[in-house]
Amino acid sequence: xxxxxxxxxxxxxxxxxxxxxxxxxxxxxxxxxxxxxxxxxxxxxxxxxxxxxxxxxxxxxxxxxxxxxxxxxxxxxxxxxxxxxxxxxxxxxxxxxxxxxxxxxxxxxxxxxxxxxxxxxxxxxxxxxxxxxxxxxxxxxxxxxxxxxxxxxxxxxxxxxxxxxxxxxxxxxxxxxxxxxxxxxxxxxxxxxxxxxxxxxxxxxxxxxxxxxxxxxxxxxxxxxxxxxxxxxxxxxxxxxxxxxxxxxxxxxxxxxxxxxxxxxxxxxxxxxxxxxxxxxxxxxxxxxxxxxxxxxxxxxxxxxxxxxxxxxxxx
Amino acid sequence: xxxxxxxxxxxxxxxxxxxxxxxxxxxxxxxxxxxxxxxxxxxxxxxxxxxxxxxxxxxxxxxxxxxxxxxxxxxxxxxxxxxxxxxxxxxxxxxxxxxxxxxxxxxxxxxxxxxxxxxxxxxxxxxxxxxxxxxxxxxxxxxxxxxxxxxxxxxxxxxxxxxxxxxxxxxxxxxxxxxxxxxxxxxxxxxxxxxxxxxxxxxxxxxxxxxxxxxxxxxxxxxxxxxxxxxxxxxxxxxxxxxxxxxxxxxxxxxxxxxxxxxxxxxxxxxxxxxxxxxxxxxxxxxxxxxxxxxxxxxxxxxxxxxxxxxxxxxxxxxxxxxxxxxxxxxxxxxxxxxxxxxxxxxxxxxxxxxxxxxxxxxxxxxxxxxxxxxxxxxxxxxxxxxxxxxxxxxxxxxxxxxxxxxxxxxxxxxxxxxxxxxxxxxxxxxxxxxxxxxxxxxxxxxxxxxxxxxxxxxxxxxxxxxxxxxxxxxxxxxxxxxxxxxxxxxxxxxxxxxxxxxxxxxxxxxxxxxxxxxxxxxxxxxxxxxxxxxxxxxxxxxxxxxxxxxxxxxxxxxxxxxxxxxxxxxxxxxxxxxxxxxxxxxxxxxxxxxxxxxxxxxxxxxxxxxxxxxxxxxxxx
Numbered sequence: 062x063x064x065x066x067x068x069x070x071x072x073x074x075x076x077x078x079x080x081x082x083x084x085x086x087x088x089x090x091x092x093x094x095x096x097x098x099x100x101x102x103x104x105x106x107x108x109x110x111x112x113x114x115x116x117x118x119x120x121x122x123x124x125x126x127x128x129x130x131x132x133x134x135x136x137x138x139x140x141x142x143x144x145x146x147x148x149x150x151x152x153x154x155x156x157x158x159x160x161x162x163x164x165x166x167x168x169x170x171x172x173x174x175x176x177x178x179x180x181x182x183x184x185x186x187x188x189x190x191x192x193x194x195x196x197x198x199x200x201x202x203x204x205x206x207x208x209x210x211x212x213x214x215x216x217x218x219x220x221x222x223x224x225x226x227x228x229x230x231x232x233x234x235x236x237x238x239x240x241x242x243x244x245x246x247x248x249x250x251x252x253x254x255x256x257x258x259x260x261x262x263x264x265x266x267x268x269x270x271x272x273x274x275x276x277x278x279x280x281x282x283x284x285x286x287x288x289x290x291x292x293x294x295x296x297x298x299x300x301x302x303x304x305x306x307x308x309x310x311x312x313x314x315x316x317x318x319x320x321x322x323x324x325x326x327x328x329x330x331x332x333x334x335x336x337x338x339x340x341x342x343x344x345x346x347x348x349x350x351x352x353x354x355x356x357x358x359x360x361x362x363x364x365x366x367x368x369x370x371x372x373x374x375x376x377x
Numbered sequence: 378x379x380x381x382x383x384x385x386x387x388x389x390x391x392x393x394x395x396x397x398x399x400x401x402x403x404x405x406x407x408x409x410x411x412x413x414x415x416x417x418x419x420x421x422x423x424x425x426x427x428x429x430x431x432x433x434x435x436x437x438x439x440x441x442x443x444x445x446x447x448x449x450x451x452x453x454x455x456x457x458x459x460x461x462x463x464x465x466x467x468x469x470x471x472x473x474x475x476x477x478x479x480x481x482x483x484x485x486x487x488x489x490x491x492x493x494x495x496x497x498x499x500x501x502x503x504x505x506x507x508x509x510x511x512x513x514x515x516x517x518x519x520x521x522x523x524x525x526x527x528x529x530x531x532x533x534x535x536x537x538x539x540x541x542x543x544x545x546x547x548x549x550x551x552x553x554x555x556x557x558x559x560x561x562x563x564x565x566x567x568x569x570x571x572x573x574x575x576x577x578x579x580x581x582x583x584x585x586x587x588x589x590x591x592x593x594x595x596x597x598x599x600x601x602x603x604x605x606x607x608x609x610x611x612x613x614x615x616x617x618x619x620x621x622x623x624x625x626x627x628x629x630x631x632x633x634x635x636x637x638x639x640x641x642x643x644x645x646x647x648x649x650x651x652x653x654x655x656x657x658x659x660x661x662x663x664x665x666x667x668x669x670x671x672x673x674x675x676x677x678x679x680x681x682x683x684x685x686x687x688x689x690x691x692x693x694x695x696x697x698x699x700x701x702x703x704x705x706x707x708x709x710x711x712x713x714x715x716x717x718x719x720x721x722x723x724x725x726x727x728x729x730x731x732x733x734x735x736x737x738x739x740x741x742x743x744x745x746x747x748x749x750x751x752x753x754x755x756x757x758x759x760x761x762x763x764x765x766x767x768x769x770x771x772x773x774x775x776x777x778x779x780x781x782x783x784x785x786x787x788x789x790x791x792x793x794x795x796x797x798x799x800x801x802x803x804x805x806x807x808x809x810x811x812x813x814x815x816x817x818x819x820x821x822x823x824x825x826x827x828x829x830x831x832x833x834x835x836x837x838x839x840x841x842x843x844x845x846x847x848x849x850x851x852x853x854x855x856x857x858x859x860x861x862x863x864x865x866x867x868x869x870x871x872x873x874x875x876x877x878x879x880x881x882x883x884x885x886x887x888x889x890x891x892x893x894x895x896x897x898x899x900x901x902x903x904x905x906x907x908x909x910x911x912x913x914x915x916x917x918x919x920x921x922x923x924x925x926x927x928x929x930x931x932x933x934x935x936x937x938x939x940x941x942x943x944x945x946x947x948x949x950x951x952x953x954x955x956x957x958x959x960x961x962x963x964x965x966x967x968x969x970x971x972x973x974x975x976x977x978x979x980x981x982x983x984x985x986x987x988x989x990x991x992x993x994x995x996x997x998x999x
Contacts, residue, residue: 281612302909328613332584350908350978351901354986368580373611376564 063325079237095225096201120159132175163203227344230323283373300352676902690717701835723799754792769808897989914979921965931995
C-alpha cells in the first residue's frame with residue numbers, strides 16, 4: 062500500500078508542482094472515505110490536482126461550478142418526462158461520478174449546498190423518495206476562495222462537518238513558481254492533460270481494496286484516549302467558542318489510520334494523530350471574538366492543544 | 378611512580394599490615410625480594426631522606442630504619458635521622474607565626490573561593506550553552522510573538538531518566554518486556570532531553586524527537602530504530618520476548634551510553650562480538666588497550682566462563698565447585714587471606730599467580746625479580762624451538778621435584794614455574810604483564826601461553842583490582858576505591874549548583890496573578906459577552922459616553938473643542954499617532970450618539986479595547 066500511495070503521489074506530483082502535502086491530504090481523504098474542502102486563492106492548481114488524480118486512478122471525474130443560481134437538481138439530477146415513452150426517467154446529475162470537484166462551493170445558496178449533504182454522508186442520492194447509490198469510490202473535493210466575501214454563502218457548520226479535511230493552499234514559493242513557468246514554456250498545457258502522459262498507477266478497484274485495508278489498521282486504546290482528550294479540549298478551550306463534534310473525532314481516527322497505512326504501518330501512533338489534527342479539526346471549531354481580535358487562527362489553538370495534551374507513552 | 382617508589386610502597390604496605398618492623402622481622406617476613414629491593418633503593422641515595430639531614434621522618438619512613446645500617450654507605454643522612462638526632466624545627470617568633478598562619482589561612486580561603494567560582498562558572502556555562510541552542514531552535518513561537526498558551530513542564534521529565542532505566546531493569550527481570558521497553562524509551566527521551574539534544578514535552582511525539590536529532594544522523598538512526606520497535610509494542614500490540622528486548626537494548630545503547638552500562642541492563646555477553654559487526658561497547662570491560670586483558674574475551678569466546686571475584690576467599694563466599702582455575706592478578710587482599718586458596722588447590726584446583734601470593738610463594742620459595750629475564754624465554758621441555766617474548770622479571774626458586782620450570786630465561790633463571798600441591802597445581806608467572814594484550818600480541822606468545830596454562834574444565838575466576846576485603850563503613854569503601862577526590866568534587870559541584878539554583882522552601886507554584894482588574898478589562902469582558910448576542914454596540918455606546926467624558930477631563934486642552942481638536946490633544950499627550958486616535962474617538966462618539974452604523978462585533982470590541990487603552994494612557998480612572 063505504501064508503494065502504491067507513493068507512486069500515486071509521485072505521478073500526480075509530476076504535473077502538480079510544489080503541492081506534495083495537498084496531494085497527500087487528498088489521497089488520505091479518498092482512502093479514508095472522506096471528502097476535502099480546499100481553501101485557497103484562485104490559480105494554484107486545485108482543479109488540475111483533481112483531474113490528475115482522476116487520470117492516475119483511472120476514475121470518473123466531473124466538475125460543478127457553483128453559482129448563485131445553481132439549483133439542487135443541477136447537482137443531483139432529477140426525474141424528467143419522456144414524451145415519447147410517456148413516462149418519467151431519472152436523469153443523473155453530475156454528482157454521479159467518482160471524483161467530484163465542487164468548485165467555489167460557497168457561491169451557491171445553502172439549499173443547493175445542502176443537496177450534497179446526503180451524497181457526502183451516505184454516498185447515495187434520494188430524489189422523489191427513491192435512493193440511488195453513487196459509484197464507489199466517491200470523493201468530493203470542494204474549493205472556496207478565502208478572499209472574496211461579497212455574494213458568497215458561507216458554508217453552514219453542518220455542511221462543514223461533512224468534510225473530513227480542510228486543506229489550505231497558499232501561493233507557491235518562488236522556486237516552485239519558476240518550475241511551473243519552465244513547464245509552461247516547455248509546452249505543458251493544463252487544458253490538455255493527456256499530453257502530460259500521466260501513467261495510470263491504480264484503478265478504482267485498487268482504491269476500494271486500499272480503503273478496506275485502512276479499516277483494519279489497529280487503533281490502540283491509548284490512541285483512542287488521546288484523540289478523545291484532544292477533541293474534548295477543543296470544547297473547553299477558552300479561545301474556542303464551538304468545539305469539534307464527535308464526527309470530528311471519528312474523522313481524526315479515520316485520517317490517522319490512513320496516514321499510518323500510507324506510511325506502511327498497520328497501527329496508529331501519536332504522530333499520525335498530530336499530523337492530521339489541524340486539517341481535520343480546523344474547520345470544525347469556531348473561535349471566540351477576542352481570540353480573533355488577537356489574530357489567533359484555528360491552527361494556532363489546535364497546535365496549543367496538541368502541546369498541552371500528553372502524548373501516550375506507556376504500555377497497557 | 379618510580380621503581381624505587383614502588384618498592385618503597387611495598388615496604389610501607391608491609392609495615393602497615395604488620396606494624397613497625399624490626400630488622401630481623403622484616404628479614405623473616407620477606408627474606409629476599411622486599412629487603413633486597415629496599416637496600417638497593419636506599420643505596421641509590423636518590424631519596425630526599427638520603428640527602429637532606431633536616432628531613433622529618435614520617436611514621437612509616439621511621440619503620441624502615443632497620444635497613445638504614447645497610448644503606449649507610451649511600452644514604453648516610455638516613456642513619457642519622459633514624460638515630461633520633463632530629464633537628465628541632467626552627468621556632469618562629471610570635472608575630473611571624475601569627476602572620477604566617479593568617480597568610481596560610483588566607484591562601485586556603487582564596488584557593489577554595491577560586492575552586493567554587495570555577496565550579497559555579499562550569500555549571501552556569503553548562504546550563505547556558507548545552508540546552509540553549511537546541512531549545513532556542515525548537516521552542517515554538519506564536520505568530521504574534523507571544524505564546525498564546527503557557528506550556529507547563531512536566532516535573533517527571535526533569536532528569537529522572539535513571540528511575541526509568543532502573544524500573545526497566547526490574548520489569549525485565551519480572552519478564553514484563555513490553556513494559557520494560559516503554560520505560561527504556563522514556564529513559565532515552567529523558568536522557569536526550571537532559572543532554573539538550575531534544576526538547577521533551579508532554580505534547581511532543583517520537584517523530585518530533587527524531588526530527589530534533591536531524592543534526593546528529595547516527596543518533597537519529599538509532600532513535601528511529603528504537604522507536605520503531607517500541608511503538609510496534611505500545612501501539613501495534615506486538616509481543617516482545619527476551620531476545621527482542623535484548624536487541625532493543627542494543628539499539629538503545631548508543632543513545633544511553635555509559636548509563637545503560639552502569640545499570641547493567643545488558644548482559645556481559647556483549648564481551649563477545651560477532652565477526653563483521655560493530656564492536657560491542659562491553660569490549661572495554663575486557664580491556665582493549667595495551668595493558669588490558671583481552672585474554673578474558675578469548676576465554677569467553679572459547680566458552681570458558683569468566684567471572685570476577687569481589688569478596689575475599691575466606692568467609693561466606695568460598696570458591697565455588699564449578700571453578701576450575703583461579704587467576705590471581707594484583708589485588709587488595711590481605712596477607713592472611715590466602716589459606717582458602719591453598720586448600721582449594723590441594724583439593725584439585727589450578728591457581729595461576731601473576732602477582733605475589735605470600736602463602737603459596739613461601740610454600741614453594743618462589744620470589745619475583747628484580748633481575749630482568751632478557752628478551753626471550755624458552756619453553757620447557759624444548760622438543761622444538763619454542764620461544765616466548767619475555768615481559769617482566771624472572772623468578773627465583775629452588776627447583777624441586779614438585780616445582781618444575783615451564784619456561785626459562787636466557788640466563789637460566791625460571792620464567793614460568795609450575796608446582797604440584799596436593800591434587801592440584803600452581804603456576805607462577807613473573808607478573809600480570811605476561812597476560813596483557815601487549816604480551817599476547819608479541820611473537821607467538823598467545824598460543825604458547827595458552828598451551829602452557831592448559832586450563833582445565835570449569836569456570837575461570839579472576840582475583841584482581843576489584844577484589845577487596847570488606848570495609849567497615851561506606852566512607853572507607855569510597856576511600857578504598859579511590860573515589861574520595863571525585864566525591865569531593867561532586868559535592869562541591871552540587872553545592873555550587875544548589876547555590877546557583879537556590880533552595881526551594883516549598884512547593885513551586887505560579888506567582889499569583891493580580892486579581893484586581895482594571896475597569897476597562899471589565900468593560901471588554903462585558904462587551905464580549907454582549908457580542909455573543911450581537912449587542913456589542915450597546916456596550917460600546919454605554920462605555921463611550923463615560924469614556925469620552927474621562928478623556929475630556931484628562932485633556933483640558935481639548936475640552937470644549939471639536940472631536941478633531943480633542944484627538945490632536947490626546948495624540949500629543951499620549952505620543953500616539955493622530956489618525957488611529959481620531960478614529961477611536963470618532964467611533965466612540967458615533968456609538969454614544971446612537972448613529973446607525975454598519976459595524977460588526979469585532980470592530981466594536983476593538984473600539985472598546987482602544988478606548989480603554991487611551992484612558993489608561995491618560996492616567997486611568999482616579
